[in-house]
Amino acid sequence: MEEYKELVEVLYTAGRKIRTAALQQALNSTETELIKTRFAEGDEELLIDMKPSEILKNELDKYGKERGTGIEIVGEAFSNKIVGNREPKYIVHVDVVDGTRETTHKVGLSYFEAGVLPWSDDPRLSDTCFGIAVAIGFDPVTGKLYSYFSGPKGSYKIDEERRKEILKPTDEKEFNNRGYFNTITSFRGTGVLPVLKDRMFEEMYGKQEAPDVFHREMLTSCGELINIAKGSTRGVMDLRPAVSLIADFLGLEGYKSPAGLCMHPYDVSGAWPIIRDTNKAVIKFYDSNLKEIKPEEIAIRNVKMDMGYIACGNEILFDKVRTSLRKVLGNNYF
Known part of the structure; x- marks a missing residue:
């Protein structure tokens, strides 16, 4: 710094x-x-x-x-x-x-x-x-x-070699033997995550002793996107727009995805240069109804829209996450 x-x-x-x-x-x-x-x-x-x-x-x-x-x-x-x-x-x-x-x-x-x-x-x-x-x-x-x-949420300078390692296609064996996955949600969703993570892991890898795949929860995604660019994090899953869906699946009341509060300006500032510079990174944007929004459709100077996103380091990881979420939530979202 x-x-x-x-x-x-x-x-x-x-x-x-x-x-x-x-x-x-x-x-x-x-x-x-x-x-x-x-x-x-x-x-x-x-x-x-x-x-x-x-x-x-x-x-x-x-x-x-x-x-x-x-x-x-x-x-x-x-x-x-x-x-x-x-x-x-x-x-x-x-x-x-x-x-x-x-x-x-x-x-x-x-x-x-x-x-x-x-x-x-x-x-x-x-x-x-x-x-x-x-x-x-x-x-x-x-x-x-x-x-x-x-103050500043973070800064990044890309570690080119490490980034290539993070973003290259990775086989399941390597995934199974390495903790790599950060998750993000709002305060209102923290209580629903443990059960979701267990069920997602079973869908992704089958019944076995789970490695520390979802190894921590963050409350801001800008820093995690920066970590992807730096090469220090393999992937990140932002669950803020899906909080109410997860709660419905678990039979919980009182959890609603916060309209208009899913995406913060500093999240955009973290995501945009990564979309620009890490052309193999998979960053998928969704509104709170989990309808996909193309990155080029995002009004960078006006992020008051009801929006959240899921971002992953590479395509194999994203496909695993999306597939397991579909099965766990019992719908065709993502």
Whole structure:
């Protein structure tokens, strides 16, 4: 990361400014107003008087002008509202082992997320992508205000030899003897994954002692796509658009694929250069109804559409995942 130090600092600076502006506006609102807005019926919302995309753009413009390079903001702010009516008032967590339920209040959030894709003849920047996220949360139950700030989600420089190893066709024996597969879902879907993974493994490899195929769960796919490009991850499966289907299969209630929240701008900024540069990587995009969307149909500057995706390192792996999901979910999706 040393060679990107200046750009990273620019993103952190922009993130601090966005967070400060959001916090100042939030603190000027009373708890009563926030609670009233949080539980209001209809479309009533409390707005933050700020344009975070402009704050970020100004910082990056200054950086670019000083260095003679351009920097593109990939994706717009998801929301500049403290709370909205898209999120449910409550979340129901179900333990798939003992069936216990826990109902919790949903925290209202103001959040800004964007991917940043530098473009330049400078080889240090031409294959690099970053993401930034800022969130301000208010819990109407405790009355506490929360602040979340994440700087660059990751960067990648392609390890050409390792990438060739990852993306080349791989036989089943090698798959069976190596952990390689990361999965991604939303918080609402975490409880459904263990059973799904077990059944998918049985469909993919038959009944045997399972190696650590699905070796961890991530909550962001940008970093995992970057890992594919770097050659450190063999494959990744994003299950966010399929959460409600999986829950239906398992007979669970309260799990719905979040409309409009499946794909984040920093996911796009991670995926797009990988589609561009790793021409053998299989990256399949779907909406929350699991209808495939062609990469060239994606509006890079506007990712507010209801969309998620499944991405895999190579075609053999993708075919295995798609086939097993079809069998496990009992439908013709994917």
